[in-house]
Amino acid sequence: MLKKKLIQRDISWLSFNARVLQEANDPSVPLKERIRFLGIFSNNLDEFFRVRVATLKRMLEFSEKRKKLNMHMEENPQFILDQIQIIVLKQQNEFNRIWEGILKELKKEKIFLIDEKHLNREQQAFVRKYFDEEVRSNIIPLMIETLPSLPYLRDKSIYLGVVMHKKTSAYDQKYALIEVPVTAIGRFILLPSKPGEHYIILLEDVVRFNLPHIFSYFEYDTFDAHIFKVTKDAEIDLDSDVSTTFVEKMEKGLKNRRKGKPVRFVYDKEMDTGLLEYLTHRLNLTRKSNIIPGGRIHNFRHFMDFPDIFNHKSLRRSPFTHHALRSSLRVTDVIIQKDVMLHFPYHSFDPLIDLLREAAMDPDVKSIKITAYRLASNSKVINALINAARNGKEVVVMLELKARFDEEANLEWKAILEEEGVKVLLGVPRMKVHAKLCIIKKRKGNKTVQYGFVSTGNLNEKTAHVYGDHCLLTANRNIMADINRIFHYLANWTQGPHQLKLCKTLMVCPTIMRKQLLALIQNEIRHAKAGREASIILKLNSLSDTMLIEKLYQAAAAGVTINLIVRSICCAMTDQKKIRQHVTAISIVDEYLEHARVMIFHNNGKEKIFISSADWMVRNLDHRVEAAVPVTDPGIRKELKDIIHIQLRDNVKARILNHELSNNYVPSEGKKLIRSQIETYHYLYKQNTVHSETGSH
Incomplete structure (x- = not known):
C-alpha cells in the first residue's frame, strides 16, 4: 500500500468514501440526510469504478505488454485492484449493516419501504393500475437466450434478471432482462396509506409484481427476478483523425463510451446461479473482474432523492446576502469600489447572477468573458450571457467539453450559445480548463473599467447550495490584466503558453504555479532554519502530487508547522516519526461538501494568502489551466483566516488523517464542541449583523 512514504491514491480515496459512510452511520445526522449519504457513497463508488478502476485495468493490460518487453512499471496495478476489491467488499458489508439500521429507524417514523410481496389489497390494485398507466409503455422485456449476443447494457441503469419456471417441469425455464425505467418515472412510488403512515415501493418491485402480467403469453407460473447493474469504463477515446473537428471527436467518443468494458458487476446475492453464470459469461467477466454480491437494492445513488416525508425536517440554514451587497447599489457598483468575497453556501449565489444580469443590460458594457466547467441544468448564468449577446455585447464562453460526465450537457450548451451569437x-488539446474566471469590460467616455471574479467553485447555482466555496469579486487591475492574458491564451493556444507566463499576480497552471508553490514552501523552510516562525495552512480537496508532498516533508523536518485540511485523497504520510510533531492533517465531511482550496503561507508575518481552483495533484498542476488568486484586502484576509481556523478547531465532523486510514474523529473530551460548518454560518451571519448595525457597506 505504501511506496516512497506515500499512501496509494486510490486506497486513500476509498478511505474518504468510508468517511461518507460514517455520516450515514451517525445517529445525530437527520434520517433523510443519512439516507442521502448512502446515496452519495454509492454514486461516488460508481464513479470510482468507472474512472479509477477502469484506468487501473488499462494499466494492467499495458503492464502485461511491458513485461513481455522487459520494461519496468513502478506501480503494480493488480496489487492495487486486489486491495480495492477487499476494501470495497468490507465497505459493502458496512453499507448493508447501516441500511438495515436505517430501515428500523424509518419504521419508527412510520415510513415503510415494502416490496411486492407485502402489499395489501388496496395497494395491489394501485400497483396494477400504476403499472398499466405509467410503467408498461416504458419497458421492453428481452428474451436473452434467443439473442445471438447480450444487448447493450446502460452504465447507470439497473436491470431485473428474470427466471421463469413451470411447476410441471424443472427443466422448462427461460431468462429475460428488463431495464428498470428510473429516468422516465422515478425510483420511489408512494402507496395508499393510513393517515400518519407512509408506504413506499421501489419501481423495480412494481415491475416484479406485474411479471405474470408482462409474460402471460408464455404461460409460466413462477417468476424469480433479481437486480443487477454493470459499471463500465468511462474513458473517452478521441481518435486522431485530423479531418474531424474536436466536437465531432467528442461526440464519437461519447458514443464509444457506451461500448466501454465492464469494470464491475454488482448483483443481488439471491440471484439464480444459472442466470448469474450466464450473465457473467456473456459479459466476458472473469474471477479477476469486480463481481460484487450485494443486497436486494442497487443504484443507491437514487436515494439522494428519497421522498421528503419525514416528521423531523432538515434544519438546513438558508443562505443570506453578503452585507456589502444588501444596499440599493448595484452589485457592479460595489465591486468597482471594493473587493468582496462570497463564501458559499453560507452566502447567496444570487449576486453572481445579478452581476452578469447587470452587465447584460448595462449599455456601457462592451464584453463579458467567462469560463464554464459544470453548469446547472437550467442555468441562470447561461440565460444572463444569452441576454448579453442579444443586447449586442461581445460574449465569450470557455466551455470545457472534457468535464467528466458533463460532456453531453456541455455539448448541448455549446449549440444553444452559438445559436445566440455567443x-x-x-x-486546449490534451488539457482541461478548470479555472473559474470572469472578466467584464465597460467603457464610459474615454475610460475603460474591468471587473469580474475568481472562484474556487463551479458556476452552478444548484451545487452552490451544498458546496463550500469562495469567490472573490474584484476590479483589481492586476488581477484583470492576468485574466485577460488567460483568455488570450485560450483563444490563441496554438501560439503557445507565452501569455500565461506573463501573469504577474495570479498563479497559473500549467506554466508557473508548481514552481511558485515550491518557492513558497522553500521560503518557509528558510525562515524555520533561521529560527523564525514558519507555517503553512493548506485546505484542499486532494493532495497527491509527489513533488509537493516531498517538499512538505522537507518543510516539516525543518520545523515548519503544517496544518492540512484535505477532504478526499491525501497521499501524505503525516505521522512519520521525523515530521509528525510539526504536522496535523484532518478531513471534514459534513452536510456541505468542502470544495474550496485555500493556501496560507506565514512568510515571516507578512502572510501570503490564496484561493484557488487547483488541487495539489499532477493532473491539476500539469494538465489543466488553473488559477490561484492572492487575497489582499485586510478585512477579507481576516475573514478567510477566521473561517480556516474554525475548521482547524472542528472536533465534531473532523477526522484525523493518518497512514492507518482509521478515520478516527478528532478528540473532543473536555472541550467545547465545534462543528465548523455551523460555526462558520454563525460567524458570517454575525459579520452581516455587525456591518448592518454600523451601517457600513
Missing part, C-alpha cells in the same frame, strides 16, 4: 471557446 463565441464559444473549446479549450
Whole structure:
C-alpha cells in the first residue's frame, strides 16, 4: 500500500468514501440526510469504478505488454485492484449493516419501504393500475437466450434478471432482462396509506409484481427476478483523425463510451446461479473482474432523492446576502469600489447572477468573458450571457467539453450559445480548463473599467447550495490584466503558453504555479532554519502530487508547522516519526461538501494568502489551466483566516488523517464542541449583523 512514504491514491480515496459512510452511520445526522449519504457513497463508488478502476485495468493490460518487453512499471496495478476489491467488499458489508439500521429507524417514523410481496389489497390494485398507466409503455422485456449476443447494457441503469419456471417441469425455464425505467418515472412510488403512515415501493418491485402480467403469453407460473447493474469504463477515446473537428471527436467518443468494458458487476446475492453464470459469461467477466454480491437494492445513488416525508425536517440554514451587497447599489457598483468575497453556501449565489444580469443590460458594457466547467441544468448564468449577446455585447464562453460526465450537457450548451451569437471557446488539446474566471469590460467616455471574479467553485447555482466555496469579486487591475492574458491564451493556444507566463499576480497552471508553490514552501523552510516562525495552512480537496508532498516533508523536518485540511485523497504520510510533531492533517465531511482550496503561507508575518481552483495533484498542476488568486484586502484576509481556523478547531465532523486510514474523529473530551460548518454560518451571519448595525457597506 505504501511506496516512497506515500499512501496509494486510490486506497486513500476509498478511505474518504468510508468517511461518507460514517455520516450515514451517525445517529445525530437527520434520517433523510443519512439516507442521502448512502446515496452519495454509492454514486461516488460508481464513479470510482468507472474512472479509477477502469484506468487501473488499462494499466494492467499495458503492464502485461511491458513485461513481455522487459520494461519496468513502478506501480503494480493488480496489487492495487486486489486491495480495492477487499476494501470495497468490507465497505459493502458496512453499507448493508447501516441500511438495515436505517430501515428500523424509518419504521419508527412510520415510513415503510415494502416490496411486492407485502402489499395489501388496496395497494395491489394501485400497483396494477400504476403499472398499466405509467410503467408498461416504458419497458421492453428481452428474451436473452434467443439473442445471438447480450444487448447493450446502460452504465447507470439497473436491470431485473428474470427466471421463469413451470411447476410441471424443472427443466422448462427461460431468462429475460428488463431495464428498470428510473429516468422516465422515478425510483420511489408512494402507496395508499393510513393517515400518519407512509408506504413506499421501489419501481423495480412494481415491475416484479406485474411479471405474470408482462409474460402471460408464455404461460409460466413462477417468476424469480433479481437486480443487477454493470459499471463500465468511462474513458473517452478521441481518435486522431485530423479531418474531424474536436466536437465531432467528442461526440464519437461519447458514443464509444457506451461500448466501454465492464469494470464491475454488482448483483443481488439471491440471484439464480444459472442466470448469474450466464450473465457473467456473456459479459466476458472473469474471477479477476469486480463481481460484487450485494443486497436486494442497487443504484443507491437514487436515494439522494428519497421522498421528503419525514416528521423531523432538515434544519438546513438558508443562505443570506453578503452585507456589502444588501444596499440599493448595484452589485457592479460595489465591486468597482471594493473587493468582496462570497463564501458559499453560507452566502447567496444570487449576486453572481445579478452581476452578469447587470452587465447584460448595462449599455456601457462592451464584453463579458467567462469560463464554464459544470453548469446547472437550467442555468441562470447561461440565460444572463444569452441576454448579453442579444443586447449586442461581445460574449465569450470557455466551455470545457472534457468535464467528466458533463460532456453531453456541455455539448448541448455549446449549440444553444452559438445559436445566440455567443463565441464559444473549446479549450486546449490534451488539457482541461478548470479555472473559474470572469472578466467584464465597460467603457464610459474615454475610460475603460474591468471587473469580474475568481472562484474556487463551479458556476452552478444548484451545487452552490451544498458546496463550500469562495469567490472573490474584484476590479483589481492586476488581477484583470492576468485574466485577460488567460483568455488570450485560450483563444490563441496554438501560439503557445507565452501569455500565461506573463501573469504577474495570479498563479497559473500549467506554466508557473508548481514552481511558485515550491518557492513558497522553500521560503518557509528558510525562515524555520533561521529560527523564525514558519507555517503553512493548506485546505484542499486532494493532495497527491509527489513533488509537493516531498517538499512538505522537507518543510516539516525543518520545523515548519503544517496544518492540512484535505477532504478526499491525501497521499501524505503525516505521522512519520521525523515530521509528525510539526504536522496535523484532518478531513471534514459534513452536510456541505468542502470544495474550496485555500493556501496560507506565514512568510515571516507578512502572510501570503490564496484561493484557488487547483488541487495539489499532477493532473491539476500539469494538465489543466488553473488559477490561484492572492487575497489582499485586510478585512477579507481576516475573514478567510477566521473561517480556516474554525475548521482547524472542528472536533465534531473532523477526522484525523493518518497512514492507518482509521478515520478516527478528532478528540473532543473536555472541550467545547465545534462543528465548523455551523460555526462558520454563525460567524458570517454575525459579520452581516455587525456591518448592518454600523451601517457600513
